[in-house]
Amino acid sequence: MSEVVATQLSGWGRTMPTVAQLVEANSPGQIAELVQHANSRGVLARGLGRSYGDAAQSGGATVIDMTTMNDFTLNPDNMSVTANAGASIDEILREIVPRGFFVPVSAGTRIITVGGAIAADIHGKNHHRDGSFGAHVTELTLIDGLGAQHTLTPKDLKFWATVGGMGLTGVITSATFTVIPIASSYITVDTERGNDLDDVMSRMFARDHEYRYTVAWIDSVSSSGRGVITRGDHATIEQCNLDGIKDPEAYDPKNIATAPALVPSGALNKWTVRAFNEGWYRKHPKERIGEIQRISAFFHPLDGVQEWNRIYGPNGFLQYQFQVPDAAGYLVGMALSKLREIGAPSFLTVLKRFGPGNRAPLSFPQSGWTLAADLPAGIPGLGRALDQLDALISAEGGRLYLAKDSRQSPTNFARAYPRLGEWREIRDTMDPKRVFASDLSRRLEI
Numbered sequence: 199m200s201e202v203v204a205t206q207l208s209g210w211g212r213t214m215p216t217v218a219q220l221v222e223a224n225s226p227g228q229i230a231e232l233v234q235h236a237n238s239r240g241v242l243a244r245g246l247g248r249s250y251g252d253a254a255q256s257g258g259a260t261v262i263d264m265t266t267m268n269d270f271t272l273n274p275d276n277m278s279v280t281a282n283a284g285a286s287i288d289e290i291l292r293e294i295v296p297r298g299f300f301v302p303v304s305a306g307t308r309i310i311t312v313g314g315a316i317a318a319d320i321h322g323k324n325h326h327r328d329g330s331f332g333a334h335v336t337e338l339t340l341i342d343g344l345g346a347q348h349t350l351t352p353k354d355l356k357f358w359a360t361v362g363g364m365g366l367t368g369v370i371t372s373a374t375f376t377v378i379p380i381a382s383s384y385i386t387v388d389t390e391r392g393n394d395l396d397d398v399m400s401r402m403f404a405r406d407h408e409y410r411y412t413v414a415w416i417d418s419v420s421s422s423g424r425g426v427i428t429r430g431d432h433a434t435i436e437q438c439n440l441d442g443i444k445d446p447e448a449y450d451p452k453n454i455a456t457a458p459a460l461v462p463s464g465a466l467n468k469w470t471v472r473a474f475n476e477g478w479y480r481k482h483p484k485e486r487i488g489e490i491q492r493i494s495a496f497f498h499p500l501d502g503v504q505e506w507n508r509i510y511g512p513n514g515f516l517q518y519q520f521q522v523p524d525a526a527g528y529l530v531g532m533a534l535s536k537l538r539e540i541g542a543p544s545f546l547t548v549l550k551r552f553g554p555g556n557r558a559p560l561s562f563p564q565s566g567w568t569l570a571a572d573l574p575a576g577i578p579g580l581g582r583a584l585d586q587l588d589a590l591i592s593a594e595g596g597r598l599y600l601a602k603d604s605r606q607s608p609t610n611f612a613r614a615y616p617r618l619g620e621w622r623e624i625r626d627t628m629d630p631k632r633v634f635a636s637d638l639s640r641r642l643e644i
């Protein structure tokens with residue numbers, strides 16, 4: 199048995215830490231034993247802790263650190279990767295990109311595990327085209343709430359309850375997912391600015407389908423809601439050659455800095471963010487076509503700064519990410535106005551379009567818009583403003599992303615995820631004793 203160490207755990211937002219009994223995973227058999235001998239607070243798998251809120255922590259419970267089970271293999275002939283659940287996407291990319299492959303869906307950070315990607319059913323800049331991560335998983339193995347091991351495929355309802363199931367159906371121990379062929383480790387990027395939010399949204403609506411990847415950064419401090427849209431596709435060798443790139447397949451992303459450990463809360467305020475946003479907007483040209491960017495610069499710009507979450511100071515921060523159908527697209531503007539009204543500064547505000555959702559009852563993405571804003575915790579009036587937005591969003595058929603959530607109410611969650619009952623029925627067959635629990639599952643009464 200691995201050592202059990204009482205450890206304080208929190209999400210990436212560093213709010214609401216709790217203490218759990220942390221154990222390193224070493225084999226499916228050991229995980230089954232931990233499940234069978236769980237205490238009354240239960241068991242939870244944890245990956246690299248990049249969910250923002252309380253999804254990967256569970257006060258008083260046994261939390262299994264999956265990152266020690268991290269082997270993986272690329273199967274180039276059938277274009278797939280088979281990985282232990284604790285393998286990080288960072289390590290996988292370092293192996294597969296130089297060999298001409300890329301993950302089917304990439305989040306805004308590569309410092310996440312395969313298990314975390316499945317449990318949150320992560321989405322990327324290509325959701326409108328390729329769906330979320332779960333759509334590309336062909337098989338997974340899981341230890342259920344009785345300690346039994348299962349191999350699940352997309353034919354099984356249990357598979358879809360696990361995709362987006364936030365670790366509450368069992369511990370994923372390994373998975374196979376497809377990868378896509380790429381010619382180079384570069385992306386050809388087109389950039390355009392939108393003068394205001396309507397302009398940004400109509401440009402995205404009109405042209406996103408022409409590109410594999412698209413995203414917009416929104417100036418959340420400016421009353422116009424202006425923004426910068428970046429869209430891209432994997433670059434060919436010829437495009438790299440034309441740009442003078444010597445080794446177009448090389449891939450070796452580096453850390454460029456580490457955030458200071460002691461940043462006072464309040465360093466990010468509406469004045470500093472206004473100055474940053476003005477500079478960021480002006481830095482981008484009105485229009486630029488065919489810029490060649492490294493994969494890491496296009497997908498994971500924040501990963502270059504280690505522990506950047508510390509810039510929010512000791513109070514931490516939260517990310518408010520919601521999704522609404524096209525018919526309720528007006529809520530994007532309303533959310534931005536509400537945040538401006540209370541003076542909530544966000545330098546990282548991102549707007550994307552989603553394509554259709556998948557079969558997973560708790561998967562977050564559905565057709566329409568998704569807006570994500572990073573916000574310092576503790577701004578006066580923030581809780582009330584977000585509660586009001588939650589209600590408007592769920593009334594319009596929208597929802598919040600569980601991997602980012604740290605504060606919504608159980609009532610709002612149940613209203614926003616109408617397939618919760620269906621998911622619970624499957625969960626009850628997988629975990630009849632309710633062994634799997636997190637601070638999030640207790641808060642939301644899942």
Ligand SMILES: Cc1cc2nc3c(=O)[nH]c(=O)nc-3n(C[C@H](O)[C@H](O)[C@H](O)COP(=O)(O)OP(=O)(O)OC[C@H]3O[C@@H](n4cnc5c(N)ncnc54)[C@H](O)[C@@H]3O)c2cc1C
Pocket residue numbers: 210242243244245246247248249250253254264283284304305306307309310311312313314315317318319320321322364365366368369370371500601602636
């Ligand atoms: C900078 C940044 C950018 C991000 N961008 C995006 C984005 O663009 N799109 C997106 O979708 N998400 C994004 N995220 C969120 C992130 O992708 C998800 O929270 C993801 O789940 C994190 O993976 P992890 O390994 O860190 O999991 P953790 O945070 O450790 O865990 C997340 C959930 O997965 C469960 N889990 C982990 N491993 C297992 C396992 N082996 N078996 C069962 N359950 C397990 C946990 O119990 C928990 O409920 C971003 C996060 C950051 C910090």
